[in-house]
Structures are given as C-alpha cells and as structure tokens.
Amino acid sequence: MSGISQEDVAHLARLAHIDIPADQLGHYAKQLDAILNAVAEVSSLDTANVAAMSHPVPMTNVFREDIPGVSLTAEQALSGAPAVEDERFRVPRILDEE
Amino acid sequence: MVEATMNYDEAISKFDPVLGLEVHVELGTNTKMFCGCSTVFGAPPNTQVCPVCLGLPGALPALNKIGVESAIRIGLALNCEIAEWCRFARKNYFYPDMPKNFQTSQYDEPIAFEGYLDVEIDTDEGRKTFRVPIERAHMEEDTGKNSHVGGATGRIHGADYSLVDYNRAGIPLIEIVTKPITGTGKYAPEVAKAYVAALRDILRGLGVSDVKMEQGSLRCDVNLSLRETPESKLGTRSETKNVNSLRSVERAVRYEVSRHAARLAAGDTVVQETRHWHEDTGISTSGRAKSDAEDYRYFPEPDLLPIAPSREWVEELRAALPENPAVRRARLVADWGLSEIDMNTVVNSGALDLIVEAVDAGVDPAAARKWWTGELSRIANDRGIELEELPVTPAHLKRLEELISAGSLNDKLARQALEGVIVGEGDIDEIVKARGLAVVSDDGPLLAAIDEALAADPAVAETIKSGKLAAAGSVVGAVMKATRGQADAARVRELLFEKLGVSE
C-alpha cells in the first residue's frame, strides 16, 4: 500500500509549505515508508459495512446565537505579528492571486 | 497578454457553449460565521477580529445559527433539497489572507442541493424561460483582504509586499453552484446575466444579504466551455473570477466564448485555468493553471459537529419564505395592468416594495407608481439618498390622492404638500392648512384673473376666437401664476371658452 519516494516527500512538503532540504528528503522518505508499512494494518479489518467516525461525541446542531461578542483591539490582534504596517499584518510579496 | 478572439456571432455559429456559474454571497448576519466579531462594513483594519477569526493557536469555531438558517432559506428559495445531515469540511491550502491556512467550508455534504431557478430573457421569438439547474448551495467563510504595496499601483504583480486586514475573514458566505447550463445557444450571456440578477433579487427578498456587487457582498465566477455540437462531450473549461457586476457577467461570457472559439478554431487547446476579469478593459487574463498543487485535502471539520436540520425547522422556514420575486413580478404586472417596460422602470427605480406598500394601503396602483417613480425618485436623487430614506408613508400618498380626486388639490399643489412632508412639516392635512394649499374653486376670483390676463394681452382673445384654441394655454398659464397655482386649470379653461363664446 505504500512505497514513498523522495519525489513524493518533496511534493508533500510543497503542499505542506515546509522547505525540506534536498539532502534530507531521502531520510524522511525512508522513515515515512516504514511508518506507512506499519499503519497499513488499518486495512486488516473488514470495514465493508462500517460508517466512518469523525466525531467522538454523538451530538448535532450545536449553534451560537447571532449576538456580537468581544473582539480584540487592533493592538492586541497585531501584538504577536512578526511584521506590522499601517495597522495591518505585513507579509512578503504574494506571487499568485487566489 | 491580449488573446485572439473570434467574432461572437461567428463563434456561436460554430460552437455550443456550456455555462457554469458560481456565486458567493456574504450573509448580512450580525456576527461572523464562527465567532462573535461584527460584520459591519468599513471598520478600521483589524478591529473586528478575535482569536477565532484571526486563527490564533487554540481558538475554536462556534457556529452562527442565523448563518445556517440563512443557508437553508436560500436553499429552499432555490428549490433545493435540504440535507438531513451534513458536516463542515476543511479545505486545506495556504494563502496569507486565510488565517488558519484552511477554509472551513462544506465538501461532499452541502446543506442544500439539487435545485433550480427559472429565468426569463427576451429572445428572437419573444420572452422565453430557461431553467438553470442548481447543483448545491453550501456554507463557508470569507477571507481577509490584501492590499499590495509598491510596484505598479496596488496590483499584485510587481508589488514589494502586501498588507493584510482580517476584518472580513470569517464573514459567512454561501456559495451557490449551478450544474452545467446547456441549451442556451447564443443566449448564454443573457441567461448568465438573468440568472445572477434573479438570484440577487431572491437573496434581497429573503433579506439575507445586502447583495451589493460593488462592495463584494455578491461575487460571481463564470465557468465556460465550448463544444462542437450539443451532442459532443464537454470541452475544457475556464474559470473566470472577479466578475462583479451584472453587465460584466454578460460581457465575460461573451468574451470567453469568443476567446475559446478563436483558440479551438486555430487548433489550439483551451487551458483549464483560473482567469481574472478586468472590468475596465473588458477582457480576462490568465491566472494560474490548475495543477497538482491544488490538492485541498478535504476532511470533516472535527471542531464542528454535524448539522441535522429537523424537518419541522425546514418546513417552518419554507412556510415563512417570501414570494419568489419573479412570480411576484408576474402577478403584479397582471394586477396593475402594466407593460413589461413599465415594470422594468419600476424595478430599476428600486420603488417596487414601496409601491406595493402604498397599494396595500389603498392607493391606486397607477398613482402610487407615478409618485414613487416620478417626483419622489427625483427628490431622492437630488438629495443623494435612497427612496426608503424618504419620510413618505403610504398614508401620506393615500390622503394626497383623496384630496386630488376630491378636486381640492391639483398635481402642482400635491407636489408642494409632499415637499412639506419631506422637510417635516407634519401630515398632509396640516401642511395643506399651514401652507394654504387649496384649489381655488370659487369662479369669481378666476374670472377676475382671466379678465386681467386678457387685458394684458389684447390680441389673444381674437386668436382664440379664430379657432386657435392652443393659444388658450398662455391665458391659463397667466391665471395659474396669478393664483399661485391654486386654480384648477381645467375650470379656468372652461370659464375662458365660455367667456369668449367658443367651444372645444
């Protein structure tokens, strides 16, 4: 079920926005391969008629009333930011529009 | 880079267009989808944020009930099924305006699905209805706002850096997605526009959003592909974003048809990509190609529990839905005996609801329409305010019309009375009294004024007698002036002809 290559790790690292140095890709690939082999055990059980469980509590319809609460001040909001300008979060240039 | 295009008529003669429309609407809730921050437009940057919508470590979402209720109402108004059970999902991708680097959205379990919206357009064969099939309407959250600094004025390309304001991050969004719309032929642009307009009217009627395209509370993406014939399989589609006015919806479809056709005719393939619409130049430009980097890794949002709207709740909401705007419009056209053109004038003036209110209060439909689309629209326009902001009530119009039909006010005096209402002088009767507005019904002063007018212009009596009755206008005008508008013009005319011994 697995067989993870360096290229796979590089692709996943791009998706996850982690700049893994090229010389470490092999190391991660080897470890991930071992882990994936171990977790392949999830397929050992027959789950043909089993529903997936996303939440451990059997509750539904948990809502909040549409009533304003307390927000942070701009100063609080920006207090932990690495770079701030003009009451906004300053970020390096964005290459692509969403 | 400007791409080649083919003349639209030629393009449409060679290819069959398939449309798809994705509309995002920002809900007008008091608070954001998952936190208690305010949604009011235009606040100073980063003042409507909290640990939740700023994505601070540890914060958790709490779902806005009105957000869910609005989604259900929209689904019902679009003839959708409402899910008996559905979940939120995380859509994972990195972007600096998205605080958590995932968007809380819905994936394969939308709250509303399988609906339709009928839209009417003018065709060569008269008005025709197209049924736009709706695939789904789902709940999600908006992103923050980037502004780009340096480089070419505020554009993303060439900017040195960007500044992010997260006030808008987390505002509830409903995304409404059509199925592929086929069978429109050359009317694809008109159908697209009519659909977005009809959707806007429905959303406004539901009161769930202010649906202001220019402020971004209603945003539209246009998907388009061409195929050789209606029997061919679907072609590669482009996804044009940022189409933010009704006019642009029509233009963008037309442009993409022309652009796709030019490529296909030249033997090129259409690239599956995101494109950006430019309102100013009327063209779209390439954004980024869809790539394998776009693997959103959706999974059920563990921090939010499933939503299972009870059938009682859904039926309660269905029963309380306002009348579909298109149905209502057809009904009013018939009831009021209007032409489609007259109705367009009414709708475009934004006075429809006000007229309906007046009619419901007993004002004659024609009169209500006359006041709201005429004098009152002019006044609102002069003052730069919305019609709704005028302090004129159905009761005012009703009383005004009563006085007019009793002959105690004429049009001109009625306008003066309305002016009094607008500047706050009281109710109609008070204003009429205070301003001394009354049609002069005693013939004595009128005859005196006629004599005066004839004396001032001795030639006019002969002209009228010779049969040029139009000359009477100047005498009537002079009498009206002399009586400061309080005369009944028709009576003046009558008395004048009597005096001169002519008959009409």
Place this chain on the structure above:
Amino acid sequence: MSDLIRKDASELAGLVSSGEVSAVEVAQAHLDRIAAVDGEVHAFLHVDTEGALVSAAAVDAKVKAGDKLSVLAGVPLGLKDILATNGLPTTCGSRILDGWIPPYDATVVTKLREAGVVILGKTNMDEFAMGSSTEHSAFGPTHNPWDLERIPGGSGGGSSACVSSFEAPLAIGTDTGGSIRQPAAVTGSVGVKPTYGGVSRYGIVALASSLDQAGPCARNVLDTALLHSVIAGHDPMDATSINAPVPDVVAAAKRADIKGMKVGIVKELGGEGYQAGVRSRFEESVALIESLGAEVVEVSCPSFPAALAAYYLILPSEASSNLAKFDGIRFGNRVGDDGSKSVEQVMSETRAAGFGSEVIRRIILGTYALSAGYYDAYYGQAQKVRTLIKQDFDAAFAKVDVLISPTAPTTAFKIGEKLDDPLAMYLNDVATIPVNMAGLPGMSLPIGLAPEDNLPVGLQIIAPAMADDRLYNVGAAIERELLAKWGGPILGMAPELAGA
C-alpha cells in the same frame, strides 16, 4: 526545604482557607523548590514568579475578607505549555512559537484563575504534544525524578515531572493518545483524561482535534478529582463541549467502594510486548480488586490491535491541518524574510526552521493520508476502524462497569533510547490510544515499582463516556489499599533530588 511541598493539594487548600498558612507562603515554597531542583528536572519552560505571588496574595486577601473560596484556592499548579495564557509565553515546546504571548486565556486557564489556583508557570512538553518522552521539546528534554537519565513520559512530561518532583502538587496536561496517562504511569503520579467534551478545548493548541482532551495531574486520586471538578464543564466556545452536569468525581474519590462492581481486563492490552514487572504489578492489582469485592472478567476488544495504526493516520491528518496556521504571518517567528522572497517561500522556510523533525514527519504523513487518491485507503479507513473500536468498547461496557489494563507497556526508558525509532516510540501509547479513539475517560494510577528496575508502573482504568466518576471510585479504592501496604505514597520511595 519547606514541608509544604510534600503536602497534598486538598490539605494545602485547607491550610490556606483556615488561614493557618498563607497562599503566598505556599507559592513561595514551591517556587523555592523549583529554583532548587528544576535545573536537574527541567519540568518548566517558564516560571511566572511574579504572577504566582500576585494571585496567591489575592487568595490571601479573600481569606482575610472572609470570602468563600473554591476547593483549590491558593494551591499551586504547573500548566502544560500548550494552553494559551494571556500575558504569559505559550510555546508548545516549539521554536516556531518561541516568544509568542497570547492575547487571551484558554477556558481551562480562566477557570483555574477564577478558582484561585496559583499558576506557577508553563511546563515542558514534546513539541506540539507529538511524542511520548518530552525529548521532542525544542527547549531540551525533561528528566524523570525517579532517574534523571530517564524520560518522564510524554508529551506532558513537564506536568508529570513537576508533580512527581514536588515542584507543584497539581498540573494540567493534555491527552491525545496517552499524554497525561503514560507520563503519570512512568513518574508514579495520577493522571486522568476526562471524557472527550468534558473539559473545554478552547485555548488549547490543537494537535488532533477529535482526540485531544485536557485533564488533571496530581499525586493522589482525591487531588486529581478536585482539579477535575474545577476545570470541567460546558463551554459554549467549544462546540464539542458536552452540555450536561459534570459527574461528581470528588464524591466518587471519597466513596472508594468497588464491592459488587464488574471489572473487565482487556485481553488485547497486555501479555506479549509488556515488560515482566509491568505484568506482575498489573496481576497483583487484579487480585487486589477482587479482594475488595469486585468481580473481574476478561473481555475481548478484537479491533484494538489496529488502533495504533488508525491513530497514526488520524492524528497526523488532523495535525497537518491544525498546524498549517503556524506560518509566521500573524504570530510567532518568521524566517528568511529578506525582502526578496515571496510569501510562499518565507512561509516554507519559517515552517522548516520552526518545526522539529517529529513534527515535520507527522505533517508530511498527514498530508499524504489526506491526499486525493489516498484518503479512502488511509484517513477514511482509519475513521472506520475508529467506529469498530467504539463498538468494541460499547460491547465491553455492556458486560462490565470499568475496564483495566497496564497504562504503558514498559517503565520509563532511557533518554535517547528510542529517539531515532519513531515506530518504537509510538508503541508506548498502544494501551492508551483506544480510549482517545472512542472519546472515553481514562485514569492512570501508580500500582508499585517494577521489580527489575524499581521504576513506577501504572494501572489504566477506563470508564464509559461521562462516567468519569467511576475512575475515581475505583482508583481511590485501590489507592487506599496500596498506601496501607506501602506505608505511604509511592513518591516517598523516589530518590531525593540532589538540589534539594
């Protein structure tokens, strides 16, 4: 060294409320202990001397004014550094958050402050709670007070170590797959993972949202129950929080009567792969439970062997998404922003520099498990296994009142021993993971030392959802007998720390 540090939390609370001892004296005694021994133990990442003394003084003022005090007012506590604290650094043991000071308090922290509990500081942990040894902290490992060469468990090794080294009578941990219970087991302390939804997760930096749960750590069952009662309860800020009365855990801890109860031994959680001394102490506990009038039966949970695999798919998947927000834009450290690079590049460099290797490993694994084409085989399948585990528990609890097993397969291992072998590390949580998968409450209770290494062994007790009180009833009954047998608390057998 003041004898205040050896007192139970309940006793300290009594001394403070009666005015015999001031809360400031109690806080100072513990701060002195930290100053003396934490150089060796390294349980704390941040000690808030001033804040602790200020909140202690506030309790003393209340005592003077004759105000009503909460059950733990004036008692010091160590807080795992994964809970957001307004004005106090919160690092999650990660370089990426080094220096970050949250502008808000976690709900648990708010409850502690309101109860007059004195927060001494933030305790060490595996980075973002990923680990079973606290070796994966970016700020260096915590040492087990029983043997400084050994790990104190993880991820909440700082919390278990501060309690077991008498730096604090109480601590808060979080448990995603065993991070409260396994550290308690290997340090000879008590730890409880409450029912999922029993304690608010708001303000607790998420590792795996559907598994995480905060809970109490202490040196005995009653203190654990008291702390549980202070932090539990419904919170509208956490949608998964259960809106129901909190089970009366304190009354249960005082009841300590298991006569007539049915106790199930989970067949799949024991035997092969469990250290001999762990097994022998566990068997003695079974005999003890029977001697107290409970009926012990063996139950089978056939899907448990797949629990570890399912867990190591669900956890990394959710974590890969939860940790995406750590990008150096809104908070935390940013790396590589020299003005020339794009935001994507700076985010990627920030994350590569800010995350340790175990975090990167799990993010990549989770990214893989959620990817198009792999979702059904991995994440989807793991969620189905989760359903089977839940069904196994349901079937078991149809027959018995509580389940028991060893908490961890081994006693504390040596620092460095398993660091390069993630799979060996993951096995530490094999017995605790099924409990998180089903959202159930679980306790680890010290039941003696393994004869071969003289290190503590823990007994895990598992109850149905929202029956957390059963843990305390059973735990307190066993504890009472063991204290009598040992002649005092197990931690009295631990070697004295050099700095003391």
